[in-house]
């Protein structure tokens with residue numbers, strides 16, 4: 110059976126909520142019985158995206174409320190995994 114797991118690929122200090130957040134990817138690893146497939150990324154999310162989605166002002170593309178702003182693409186990157 111394939112294994113799915115969320116993994117952090119980048120962290121930043123987000124000015125919108127004034128705290129550290131993580132860009133995460135949902136990885137799917139092949140099963141042990143069919144090991145020939147390569148791991149695949151099937152989704153991205155911000156670790157605080159759901160909370161931001163409930164704010165009354167536009168946040169960013171990861172909250173789904175401002176598709177033109179990606180804080181993880183800014184120069185504010187504090188670390189990359």
Ligand code: SF4
Nearest residue numbers: 123125155158161169
């Ligand atoms: S969803 Fe966007 S605005 Fe909200 S915490 Fe994550 S990066 Fe910041």
